[in-house]
Amino acid sequence: MPRRHCRRRMLTLAALAVLAFTVVAAGCGRRPSASVTSGAPGESPAASAAGGPVAGQPGVGSPSSPPASADASTGPTPGATDSATPPPDAATPVATPAPAPFTPPDLTAIQHLLDELDAALGADATAGNDEGSVP
Amino acid sequence: MTRTTNRPAPRTRTARIARIAGLLAALGVALTVAAAPVLAAPRPATQAGAGQLAQAEELTARHRCAAAWRAAAAEPTVANYQAVGFCEIDRRLATIDRLGSAIEDARALTDDHQRALEQILDDAATGLRELRAEIEADASLAELREDIRSIFEDFRIYVLVVRQVWLVVAADTVDAAGAALGETGADLAVLIERAEAAGQDVTEAVEHHAAMEAAVAAALAAVDGVADDVLPLTPADWNDGTAGPILRAARQAIADARADLRTAMTEARQVVAALAG
Numbered sequence: 001m002p003r004r005h006c007r008r009r010m011l012t013l014a015a016l017a018v019l020a021f022t023v024v025a026a027g028c029g030r031r032p033s034a035s036v037t038s039g040a041p042g043e044s045p046a047a048s049a050a051g052g053p054v055a056g057q058p059g060v061g062s063p064s065s066p067p068a069s070a071d072a073s074t075g076p077t078p079g080a081t082d083s084a085t086p087p088p089d090a091a092t093p094v095a096t097p098a099p100a101p102f103t104p105p106d107l108t109a110i111q112h113l114l115d116e117l118d119a120a121l122g123a124d125a126t127a128g129n130d131e132g133s134v135p
Numbered sequence: 136m137t138r139t140t141n142r143p144a145p146r147t148r149t150a151r152i153a154r155i156a157g158l159l160a161a162l163g164v165a166l167t168v169a170a171a172p173v174l175a176a177p178r179p180a181t182q183a184g185a186g187q188l189a190q191a192e193e194l195t196a197r198h199r200c201a202a203a204w205r206a207a208a209a210e211p212t213v214a215n216y217q218a219v220g221f222c223e224i225d226r227r228l229a230t231i232d233r234l235g236s237a238i239e240d241a242r243a244l245t246d247d248h249q250r251a252l253e254q255i256l257d258d259a260a261t262g263l264r265e266l267r268a269e270i271e272a273d274a275s276l277a278e279l280r281e282d283i284r285s286i287f288e289d290f291r292i293y294v295l296v297v298r299q300v301w302l303v304v305a306a307d308t309v310d311a312a313g314a315a316l317g318e319t320g321a322d323l324a325v326l327i328e329r330a331e332a333a334g335q336d337v338t339e340a341v342e343h344h345a346a347m348e349a350a351v352a353a354a355l356a357a358v359d360g361v362a363d364d365v366l367p368l369t370p371a372d373w374n375d376g377t378a379g380p381i382l383r384a385a386r387q388a389i390a391d392a393r394a395d396l397r398t399a400m401t402e403a404r405q406v407v408a409a410l411a412g
Contacts, residue, residue: 007149014159104407105319107400113312117393119186120305124386127297130193134284
């Protein structure tokens with residue numbers, strides 16, 4: 001009996017996995033080519049995509065020094081700069097903050113806009129050919 | 136007598152099925168995880184493909200109407216010329232429909248420009264439908280020839296309206312790309328500052344950054360006012376020769392802006408390369 005339950009469970013799991021894949025494939029295939037329909041240039045995806053290096057990075061004005069210890073009674077922690085705690089001993093190693101990793105901006109969305117520009121100019125180039133004339 | 140050897144249980148068909156089911160399950164999960172980001176990725180070639188399809192449809196419609204013209208020339212009857220009129224109007228109405236969809240899909244088009252273009256298309260479609268009804272009611276070849284001439288001269292769908300749509304879409308796309316590159320330039324300026332603070336030589340990066348900003352400014356300046364010049368044009372302007380030069384100048388300005396934007400993209404990549412190196 002337990003063996004039969006085990007087989008049924010495995011068959012059910014296989015069917016669910018195939019169904020999940022089908023749903024994901026169908027859902028992704030129905031995604032429109034323009035992911036944002038907003039017309040204002042300021043709201044284009046390029047505006048948000050171009051801000052690549054800001055994502056996950058500290059802001060321009062953020063301090064680079066390590067945070068001060070919240071509990072003065074525990075004594076100075078390595079790298080603490082709170083003025084309420086005594087300055088660290090010369091022998092105590094001070095932890096220096098790791099330099100921010102270099103993250104280049106993502107130009108993909110801008111490239112898409114340039115592709116759309118090419119398509120628009122291409123359509124304009126051939127438009128007049130379809131006019132025809134009265135013989 | 137008791138059994139002394141431990142033989143393994145024979146493999147049954149159902150056990151084999153269970154094993155295969157387990158493998159399928161694992162494969163399905165793996166494919167779902169791997170394929171989802173690929174399937175969800177945007178398809179930048181879609182607009183180019185849609186443009187080619189539209190061109191093919193226009194060509195097919197033109198050939199159909201050319202056949203109607205040949206039939207009317209061979210046998211000039213009211214029915215044959217009505218068929219010509221219907222064909223020419225119907226293909227223009229189909230073109231207007233396609234342009235309406237293109238306007239809705241254009242991400243960079245501003246709301247004002249979208250409204251203006253939709254008004255142009257609506258007015259043209261309304262006029263063509265009224266003309267179609269007149270052609271249907273025409274009883275003589277003379278009336279028909281005049282109405283068919285009107286399809287071309289009073290609407291100028293292809294030489295004017297189609298171009299108005301695409302040139303305004305292109306100009307707004309230049310604006311959007313220029314704005315995005317401007318923001319990218321600001322981000323790159325921050326990265327240059329950080330690199331300089333870290334002791335890196337940023338001379339090359341600064342030069343490329345300056346070139347990038349100059350290219351973006353040139354692109355935006357080139358398309359300034361293009362949409363305002365193109366949108367008010369009418370079929371009468373085309374007929375009297377004033378629209379043609381304006382459309383040509385608009386296209387040249389946008390083409391120049393496109394070249395500047397490509398330069399800006401190249402310079403942006405050079406900044407990144409200089410900072411990474």
